[in-house]
Amino acid sequence: MALDRKSGFCESNSIFYSKRDPMILPPPDQHLDVTTFISSQPHRGKTAFVDAVTDRRLGFSELWLGVKRVAARLYSLGVRKGDVVVILSPNSILYPVVSLSVMSLGAVITTANPISTSGEISKQLEDSLPVLAFTTCQLVSKLAAAAAAAAVSAASEANLPVVLMDGDDGVKAHEKGVKIVGSLETMMESEPSESRAKQRVNQDDTAALLYSSGTTGKSKGVMITHRNLIALAHTYRLRFGLEQRTVCTIPMCHVFSFGGFATSYIALGWTTVVLPKFEMSKLLSAVEVHRPTHLTLVPPMVVGMVNGAKEINSKYDVSSLHTVVAGGAPLSREVIEKFVRNYPNVKVLQGYGLTETTAIVATMFTKEETERFGSSGLLSPNVEAKIVDPETGRLLGVGQTGELWLRSPTVMKGYYKNEEATAATIDSDGWLKTGDLCYIDSEGFVFVVDRLKELIKCNGYQVAPAELEALLLAHPEIDDAAVIPIPDEKAGQYPMAYIVRKAGSNLSESEIMGFVAKQVSRYKKIRKVVFLGSIPKNPSGKILRRELKKLTTSKL
Numbered sequence: 001m002a003l004d005r006k007s008g009f010c011e012s013n014s015i016f017y018s019k020r021d022p023m024i025l026p027p028p029d030q031h032l033d034v035t036t037f038i039s040s041q042p043h044r045g046k047t048a049f050v051d052a053v054t055d056r057r058l059g060f061s062e063l064w065l066g067v068k069r070v071a072a073r074l075y076s077l078g079v080r081k082g083d084v085v086v087i088l089s090p091n092s093i094l095y096p097v098v099s100l101s102v103m104s105l106g107a108v109i110t111t112a113n114p115i116s117t118s119g120e121i122s123k124q125l126e127d128s129l130p131v132l133a134f135t136t137c138q139l140v141s142k143l144a145a146a147a148a149a150a151a152v153s154a155a156s157e158a159n160l161p162v163v164l165m166d167g168d169d170g171v172k173a174h175e176k177g178v179k180i181v182g183s184l185e186t187m188m189e190s191e192p193s194e195s196r197a198k199q200r201v202n203q204d205d206t207a208a209l210l211y212s213s214g215t216t217g218k219s220k221g222v223m224i225t226h227r228n229l230i231a232l233a234h235t236y237r238l239r240f241g242l243e244q245r246t247v248c249t250i251p252m253c254h255v256f257s258f259g260g261f262a263t264s265y266i267a268l269g270w271t272t273v274v275l276p277k278f279e280m281s282k283l284l285s286a287v288e289v290h291r292p293t294h295l296t297l298v299p300p301m302v303v304g305m306v307n308g309a310k311e312i313n314s315k316y317d318v319s320s321l322h323t324v325v326a327g328g329a330p331l332s333r334e335v336i337e338k339f340v341r342n343y344p345n346v347k348v349l350q351g352y353g354l355t356e357t358t359a360i361v362a363t364m365f366t367k368e369e370t371e372r373f374g375s376s377g378l379l380s381p382n383v384e385a386k387i388v389d390p391e392t393g394r395l396l397g398v399g400q401t402g403e404l405w406l407r408s409p410t411v412m413k414g415y416y417k418n419e420e421a422t423a424a425t426i427d428s429d430g431w432l433k434t435g436d437l438c439y440i441d442s443e444g445f446v447f448v449v450d451r452l453k454e455l456i457k458c459n460g461y462q463v464a465p466a467e468l469e470a471l472l473l474a475h476p477e478i479d480d481a482a483v484i485p486i487p488d489e490k491a492g493q494y495p496m497a498y499i500v501r502k503a504g505s506n507l508s509e510s511e512i513m514g515f516v517a518k519q520v521s522r523y524k525k526i527r528k529v530v531f532l533g534s535i536p537k538n539p540s541g542k543i544l545r546r547e548l549k550k551l552t553t554s555k556l
């Protein structure tokens with residue numbers, strides 16, 4: 001095999017192999033659920049979770065006792081292997097208790113986003129058909145509306161059984177669509193009254209059904225297996241090691257947070273301080289009080305820390321931090337450089353992944369690796385990659401840009417009840433087509449250029465919005481930027497920019513167009529600028545281009 005050790009590229013089959021030390025995973029035929037795996041990992045951690053608002057703490061022994069009791073109670077409520085259970089909740093120290101209990105039974109946890117509308121949640125319920133739900137007193141009405149709508153379309157009268165995560169049994173919500181069957185606190189406190197037969201769980205069984213962000217089309221149910229999550233925990237062990245302290249502010253319903261805070265970091269004995277949602281001041285207060293070593297952020301949060309750096313450094317003690325983990329969307333070189341200038345003791349470790357790959361498939365591990373600006377790091381352990389010419393299907397080599405295909409123990413089993421979409425995404429040899437345009441350089445670093453679907457086609461040339469956005473963000477008077485195509489009869493499409501100016505700036509459309517024009521080839525020039533108060537983004541920091549496109553069409 002003609003393997004180039006520097007890049008990881010093999011000439012004879014055009015596959016890039018991970019340069020990381022390989023992980024030794026449990027044999028695939030061993031019956032093992034992810035909860036048992038996580039709970040059996042040795043570490044010296046004591047406190048698993050801290051509620052940043054109430055300061056309630058959950059030690060590891062309390063966590064595992066809670067998981068055991070909740071699983072037993074779920075079993076007596078009739079939850080069995082393969083059943084789907086939905087959780088609709090903001091971040092909470094009890095979120096992992098629910099998820100781990102459900103997965104320990106071989107049942108499937110599906111996470112709904114608390115900021116979704118009841119219409120969106122209803123679609124998820126119709127698709128996943130949960131037998132039970134966990135939610136909070138505040139969200140129960142939203143869930144009830146979603147369940148009632150889902151029941152109408154399924155022509156079913158049944159109310160969705162609900163366990164309240166923050167109420168007691170006395171709470172009786174008489175909402176159409178749901179029936180309150182208990183409270184999580186009571187479940188966690190009561191001794192199981194009956195013994196249950198443990199159903200065997202295979203590592204290839206589905207553990208979690210996570211819905212993709214729906215940035216580029218309809219959101220799809222991604223089947224994450226026990227093995228996927230076990231492999232992810234192994235990856236994190238190699239990346240970060242044991243017993244760190246961190247703060248969770250990104251939503252646990254998303255793979256980036258679920259795969260870290262709700263599963264992997266528990267296996268590593270980490271202490272996670274949980275914030276119900278993101279608020280910069282609360283995050284910084286939590287950093288000052290709890291002194292975490294790591295933060296996991298999405299790009300807009302990193303930008304927020306850069307823009308507010310002066311005030312942050314004078315008002316808060318953030319000296320405990322040594323690592324910021326960033327991913328989910330592109331982060332420009334300029335932002336990282338500014339971050340490092342303002343927080344010199346902190347390294348920004350980028351990572352790249354999809355819901356379909358159980359998050360991180362390319363990552364940075366060390367400070368040296370962060371110096372590869374613009375890159376998302378090296379392929380994670382055991383990951384193989386191909387770069388494929390999207391037009392011809394030809395396999396490309398080092399430094400050549402094409403669609404990234406991946407094979408890895410973290411690649412999903414498929415899309416839930418959607419064989420057509422699964423077959424279009426994973427080929428018969430197990431290669432997942434990411435839909436991302438990437439290249440891998442001579443040292444094996446992965447660079448994400450843009451999403452194939454989001455490329456702007458101008459006079460036959462392809463323009464990557466992310467490249468122009470990075471340029472625009474480097475302008476001192478620009479706070480945020482998004483580039484989308486604008487239809488044109490002759491050229492097909494032109495790039496246009498939505499811009500958020502810094503407070504007090506009078507930067508004009510022509511100044512912005514001139515600033516970009518000086519730095520790019522003719523076909524990449526921006527032809528129109530519209531100013532906005534903020535750029536619409538989803539929780540993982542991705543620009544909601546379809547909303548901007550709608551805005552553009554309504555203005556044309």
Ligand SMILES: Nc1ncnc2c1ncn2[C@@H]1O[C@H](COP(=O)(O)OP(=O)(O)OP(=O)(O)O)[C@@H](O)[C@H]1O
Pocket residue numbers: 212213214215216217218219220326327328329330331350351352353354355356376434435436448450451540542
């Ligand atoms: N570090 C990164 N740099 C650039 N892009 C990234 C990075 N991390 C993730 N992404 C982008 O996020 C995508 C994965 O996002 P996610 O799985 O959350 O849902 P989605 O792809 O936005 O949703 P849908 O598939 O429903 O449109 C990747 O395919 C890639 O385009």
